[in-house]
Amino acid sequence: MLQTDYIKLEDKFGARNYKPLDVVLERGEGVWVWDVDGNKYMDCLSAYSAVNQGHCHPRIKAAMQNQMKKLTLTSRAFRNDQLGMFYEELCALTNSHKVLPMNSGAEAVETAIKAVRKWGYMVKGVPEDRAEIIVCADNFHGRTITIVGFSTDPISRRGFGPFTPGFKVIPFGDSKALENAIAPETVAFLVEPIQGEAGVIIPPHGYFKKVRELCTINNVNLILDEIQTGLGRTGKLLAEEHEDIEADITLIGKALSGGFYPVSAVLSNTEVLGVLKPGEHGSTFGGNPLACAVSREALKILTEENLIENAAIIGKKFLSGLKKIKNNKIKEVRGRGLLLAVEFKLNAGGARKYCEELKENGLLCKETHDNIIRFAPPLVITAEQVEWALERISEALSG
Numbered sequence: 001m002l003q004t005d006y007i008k009l010e011d012k013f014g015a016r017n018y019k020p021l022d023v024v025l026e027r028g029e030g031v032w033v034w035d036v037d038g039n040k041y042m043d044c045l046s047a048y049s050a051v052n053q054g055h056c057h058p059r060i061k062a063a064m065q066n067q068m069k070k071l072t073l074t075s076r077a078f079r080n081d082q083l084g085m086f087y088e089e090l091c092a093l094t095n096s097h098k099v100l101p102m103n104s105g106a107e108a109v110e111t112a113i114k115a116v117r118k119w120g121y122m123v124k125g126v127p128e129d130r131a132e133i134i135v136c137a138d139n140f141h142g143r144t145i146t147i148v149g150f151s152t153d154p155i156s157r158r159g160f161g162p163f164t165p166g167f168k169v170i171p172f173g174d175s176k177a178l179e180n181a182i183a184p185e186t187v188a189f190l191v192e193p194i195q196g197e198a199g200v201i202i203p204p205h206g207y208f209k210k211v212r213e214l215c216t217i218n219n220v221n222l223i224l225d226e227i228q229t230g231l232g233r234t235g236k237l238l239a240e241e242h243e244d245i246e247a248d249i250t251l252i253g254k255a256l257s258g259g260f261y262p263v264s265a266v267l268s269n270t271e272v273l274g275v276l277k278p279g280e281h282g283s284t285f286g287g288n289p290l291a292c293a294v295s296r297e298a299l300k301i302l303t304e305e306n307l308i309e310n311a312a313i314i315g316k317k318f319l320s321g322l323k324k325i326k327n328n329k330i331k332e333v334r335g336r337g338l339l340l341a342v343e344f345k346l347n348a349g350g351a352r353k354y355c356e357e358l359k360e361n362g363l364l365c366k367e368t369h370d371n372i373i374r375f376a377p378p379l380v381i382t383a384e385q386v387e388w389a390l391e392r393i394s395e396a397l398s399g
């Protein structure tokens, strides 16, 4: 079959809720993927940071194969021999006390929202149905009705109302706005350490120190959505470490399975996750033995293969290379670890054309909002591979 035949099939039978680059992939290994014609590309998106460990990591593959021969799903009606160890290892790694496992990132966000509301009524003493959660403009937390209800992106919201009440939006990176927004019924502040989908927006240094302080003083849970920034992406295990703070609730997903399986988790302490009692929340697939076995291996790889340090070191090299590109249509180059972005000026005619050109040169990346390209290769990328990528990027982006 030709690539165009695969594309026609997708377009004929599939809902058109994505506008992908027209490259039909069939195989992946490390930072590389191959299309059905055998063309090789470097993946500089990593499935939005879900394949931090590289495509089809052999150790995760083995763990998955091993587990799938034994047991895949029990539901939480029964226990399984992987869940406890998954919890223990994840808590040890992230310095958490409790875990609630889910599948997609959006489900982890929803779970945190439910937990902090319940906490508000049971612990903080907020009057029933009055709990409020503060979020940031230009956030991205997923696609459920509740989550898109507090999005500020018109495309994400339009046509999907009515929405869930109980959210207040403030500007990102502005601690004064948070201070002013906190009210007696505020139960949480939900925020990304770096806004990934918004275009790798890094808040001013010291912002999170102040945020942490305000949340503590006002008895408000700080929920950090580290679904994209977590698990090594920014050169630390969790991006919160850059500002030396600790969230009350941390959300992880994406790379938690190294791209093999949807796995997400809410990490917290006993006070918050302890408010959920049997029957109040759940998921048929959440915490299944296959997910746990896959995640346990995916987490081990992050540390045993030094992927977090690699992201820090290689990320610096990648960033300085991007900064050398000369094109007066570039507005800004920014990044932390291996979460990088090039933002074009509004008169540049959009970033999509550069992504198309890079695809022709063997490098896959995706524009976010019309004028920004995000570069986020798997964390297994080597110095030589970054040189290779920079040569192609410079060629496509110079102007």
Ligand SMILES: *Cc1c(COP(=O)(O)O)cnc(C)c1O
Pocket (backbone or CB within 6 Å): 048, 103, 104, 105, 106, 107, 109, 140, 141, 142, 143, 192, 196, 197, 225, 226, 227, 228, 229, 253, 254
């Ligand atoms: C991807 C993402 C989500 C949603 O995860 P899904 O698995 O797509 O539901 C939530 N928050 C952030 C910051 C993300 O990057």
